[in-house]
Amino acid sequence: MQHYTKPVKEFVEEHPTGVAAVLVTGVGLFVFRRWLAGGVCRSKARLDGKTVLITGANTGIGKETAVDMAKRGARVILACRDMGRANRAADEVRKRSGNGNVIVKMLDLASLQSVRALAKDVQQTEERLDILINNAGIMMCPQWKTEDGFEMQFGVNHLGHFLLTNLLLDLLKKSAPSRVVSVSSLAHEKGQIHFDDINLEKNYDPLISYQQSKLANVLFTRELAVRLKGTEVTTYALHPGVIHTELGRHFFPSLPLWKRLLFMPLFFFVKTPWQGAQTTIYCAVNESLQNTSGLYYRSVAFSITCVKCNVVRFCSSRPVRGVHKLSKVRIIIYMHHLSHDIIYCHQIVTS
Numbered sequence: 131m132q133h134y135t136k137p138v139k140e141f142v143e144e145h146p147t148g149v150a151a152v153l154v155t156g157v158g159l160f161v162f163r164r165w166l167a168g169g170v171c172r173s174k175a176r177l178d179g180k181t182v183l184i185t186g187a188n189t190g191i192g193k194e195t196a197v198d199m200a201k202r203g204a205r206v207i208l209a210c211r212d213m214g215r216a217n218r219a220a221d222e223v224r225k226r227s228g229n230g231n232v233i234v235k236m237l238d239l240a241s242l243q244s245v246r247a248l249a250k251d252v253q254q255t256e257e258r259l260d261i262l263i264n265n266a267g268i269m270m271c272p273q274w275k276t277e278d279g280f281e282m283q284f285g286v287n288h289l290g291h292f293l294l295t296n297l298l299l300d301l302l303k304k305s306a307p308s309r310v311v312s313v314s315s316l317a318h319e320k321g322q323i324h325f326d327d328i329n330l331e332k333n334y335d336p337l338i339s340y341q342q343s344k345l346a347n348v349l350f351t352r353e354l355a356v357r358l359k360g361t362e363v364t365t366y367a368l369h370p371g372v373i374h375t376e377l378g379r380h381f382f383p384s385l386p387l388w389k390r391l392l393f394m395p396l397f398f399f400v401k402t403p404w405q406g407a408q409t410t411i412y413c414a415v416n417e418s419l420q421n422t423s424g425l426y427y428r429s430v431a432f433s434i435t436c437v438k439c440n441v442v443r444f445c446s447s448r449p450v451r452g453v454h455k456l457s458k459v460r461i462i463i464y465m466h467h468l469s470h471d472i473i474y475c476h477q478i479v480t481s
């Protein structure tokens with residue numbers, strides 16, 4: 131050590147400005163990175179004897195949320211579409227949490243039949259459901275359709291979760307106080323509901339479709355809160371931040387190489403899946419939210435907080451395609467009816 135002290139001292143004395151600049155930049159980057167990482171859920175709430183169902187929990191922030199719920203003592207159901215990946219994730223969740231009560235169930239949100247099958251299974255085999263976390267999502271995929279012919283992002287991110295939640299409401303009510311947490315996105319802010327072309331068949335754009343589906347998550351959370359008033363089932367929507375997960379699997383490969391290279395340094399500034407799961411965990415367990423419902427949360431600087439979602443702005447400054455003259459409240463209700471009607475009509479046609 132003594133060996134290095136002298137040359138280091140000499141180097142610092144010869145280059146005081148350079149050393150100071152490197153130190154300030156380093157500390158600045160560290161603080162900025164920490165700031166971007168956002169708030170952490172500090173609640174110590176235990177979930178012993180409670181059941182949590184998380185969709186899309188085999189990877190990303192869903193898996194991290196599952197580890198946290200299991201550490202708090204809950205029975206955790208990973209509802210996933212790929213049983214191989216789901217079983218491997220369940221092993222990891224059990225190992226990391228030390229809780230063996232973690233099970234896997236099949237759910238493909240791109241199939242209404244699969245959603246119904248899972249809901250039936252849960253109703254028949256589970257005594258309670260305390261927290262439903264609608265986490266699974268697909269972003270900016272090509273113009274694909276679900277098994278039932280709906281545009282993929284709208285079908286998976288909104289319609290599948292809409293049906294699942296509605297089918298599980300009785301169990302949630304029976305287990306009250308219980309919560310429905312929907313992982314939306316900041317992307318909802320630029321969203322519009324295309325009532326005149328809900329599947330975006332006339333002019334498909336992967337980003338517009340993602341934004342629409344995430345806005346639908348927020349509107350659903352709002353309307354569900356109204357419908358569930360007095361039941362002690364509360365609802366929450368959230369933006370988890372920008373996180374390094376597999377969500378970009380359809381988006382990044384579509385970019386030219388030079389753009390992908392440009393994006394690479396930015397990965398230093400995005401959240402880890404554990405950091406990204408904090409807002410979901412906060413909405414799922416934080417005691418202070420027990421009496422609030424229908425709101426939208428995100429991490430602001432170092433804390434997680436409820437922020438005004440875009441429902442107000444979206445209604446005043448962004449015309450909703452197809453129904454321009456409806457008020458804010460009526461648009462939310464209209465969206466709920468539309469989702470219900472789409473699924474109901476589909477059931478009649480296919481039965």
Ligand SMILES: NC(=O)c1ccc[n+]([C@@H]2O[C@H](COP(=O)([O-])OP(=O)(O)OC[C@H]3O[C@@H](n4cnc5c(N)ncnc54)[C@H](OP(=O)(O)O)[C@@H]3O)[C@@H](O)[C@H]2O)c1
Pocket residue numbers: 185186187188189190191192209210211212215237238239240265266267268269286313314315316369370371372373374375376377378
């Ligand atoms: N990452 C971000 O920066 C970010 C930002 C804002 C919002 N979000 C939201 O956060 C949520 C979680 O995303 P993530 O970042 O953790 O992404 P991820 O790593 O890609 O995880 C998405 C999960 O959803 C599942 N999934 C996709 N399609 C499904 C289907 N048809 N049926 C059932 N499960 C399906 C995936 O299963 P497979 O592995 O089998 O495909 C995976 O388990 C999403 O709702 C996303 O929109 C993420």
